Amino acid sequence: MSPLKDRIKALSEMGHFFRHISEKDSTYTPLFNAIEQAQTQNGWFQKTACLLALEAWGETLRLERIEKWLLPYGYEEQKNPKTIAVIMAGNIPLVGLHDLITIWIAGHRALVKCASKDTILIPFLIDTFPVFKSLSSISEGKLEGFDAVIATGSNNAARYFDHYFSKYPHIIRKNKNGVAVLNGNETPKELEALGNDILQYYGLGCRNVSKLYVPRNYDFNLIFGGLYPHANIIDHNKYANNYDYNKAVHLMSEYDFLENGFFMLREEKSFASPIATAHYEYYDDIDVLMKQLEEEKDKLQCIVSKLSLPGAFPFGEAQNPALWDYADGTDTLAFLKSL
Numbered sequence: 001m002s003p004l005k006d007r008i009k010a011l012s013e014m015g016h017f018f019r020h021i022s023e024k025d026s027t028y029t030p031l032f033n034a035i036e037q038a039q040t041q042n043g044w045f046q047k048t049a050c051l052l053a054l055e056a057w058g059e060t061l062r063l064e065r066i067e068k069w070l071l072p073y074g075y076e077e078q079k080n081p082k083t084i085a086v087i088m089a090g091n092i093p094l095v096g097l098h099d100l101i102t103i104w105i106a107g108h109r110a111l112v113k114c115a116s117k118d119t120i121l122i123p124f125l126i127d128t129f130p131v132f133k134s135l136s137s138i139s140e141g142k143l144e145g146f147d148a149v150i151a152t153g154s155n156n157a158a159r160y161f162d163h164y165f166s167k168y169p170h171i172i173r174k175n176k177n178g179v180a181v182l183n184g185n186e187t188p189k190e191l192e193a194l195g196n197d198i199l200q201y202y203g204l205g206c207r208n209v210s211k212l213y214v215p216r217n218y219d220f221n222l223i224f225g226g227l228y229p230h231a232n233i234i235d236h237n238k239y240a241n242n243y244d245y246n247k248a249v250h251l252m253s254e255y256d257f258l259e260n261g262f263f264m265l266r267e268e269k270s271f272a273s274p275i276a277t278a279h280y281e282y283y284d285d286i287d288v289l290m291k292q293l294e295e296e297k298d299k300l301q302c303i304v305s306k307l308s309l310p311g312a313f314p315f316g317e318a319q320n321p322a323l324w325d326y327a328d329g330t331d332t333l334a335f336l337k338s339l
Helices: 004-019 026-041 047-060 063-073 097-106 121-128 155-164 188-203 221-235 237-252 286-295 332-337
Strands: 083-087 109-113 136-138 148-152 170-173 177-181 209-215 257-259 264-267 277-283 300-305
Touching (some): 004 063, 026 047, 026 121, 083 097, 097 148, 097 332, 121 136, 177 188, 177 286, 188 209, 237 264
Parallel strands (some): 083 109, 148 170
Antiparallel strands (some): 257 264
16 A cells, blocks of 8 residues: 555645646657547547546646645544445546545545446556556456445435345445525626536536526526527537437426527426526525525535535536535445445
8 A cells, every 4th residue: 555645645646647738749649549549439428528527627626725735633643554446437537536545545446337338438548547547457357345335326226225235335326416505696707607517518417507596487498598608519419419308398288488599508406407408496495495495405416606605616617626515415435434
């Protein structure tokens, strides 16, 4: 096991590697080849989406941010390293990287089960950094020889995980969604940033905003204005097919909805929305709304708003959590250090 200081250094070097990606630098040729393979395997993993994820991680993995993350936990070495099975989702590029680096930093070994449509990028990154390659293995069959589990999947998968891994220490994550709370006074720049929160990674991430809370008589043209810079998203075949299909479902179901040629808005209470659609709901009292959201926080991954709401992210930052912004609010590092 490499010392913690070497693992911290390797993480900051990973961040540096991500921040300086350039097609003009032959050092990055293997990375661009991996991205091309990932896009062939999964049509949602377009080059732009992969580079966006890498860029975000480059900013996250700055040395000062890594040190700030670790400071509350102390820097003691793990005396009894365990093997942690990590079952990754595959909805957006590098979605399982936070769990992986947390296992490494905690001083354990990672047994990685990649999603079937995301078997390229994570193994590539593991192989690129020798310190982490020595702490990782990829499982392509049945998971065996592990001491604890971190698993992310659909609600149906989570029920299976809960049963199958019940005898192991575990973190099991289910479907969650992002929501936005607006007051009608958002600037065009803020609404463009909200457009990123809605449509970045084609809206497939658990941190993407899928539900809007708006005051009565809200002008939805403001939302469509913020989404307009993403109009060329309809040129992506998989997205366009989903847009056409979900629009047909809305029409056949005789739902009332608004649309602009590439995105739809529908009044609906549920948090989860189909691709190319966001749900919305009116509110009359912000305090009542916040109490409601607090009661349903187990279904929420994040809230974005310009209002002073507890834990809310600024518009445009839904997909840029800090290292200490743990998925589902579960402190993964504390869990791993307790094993």
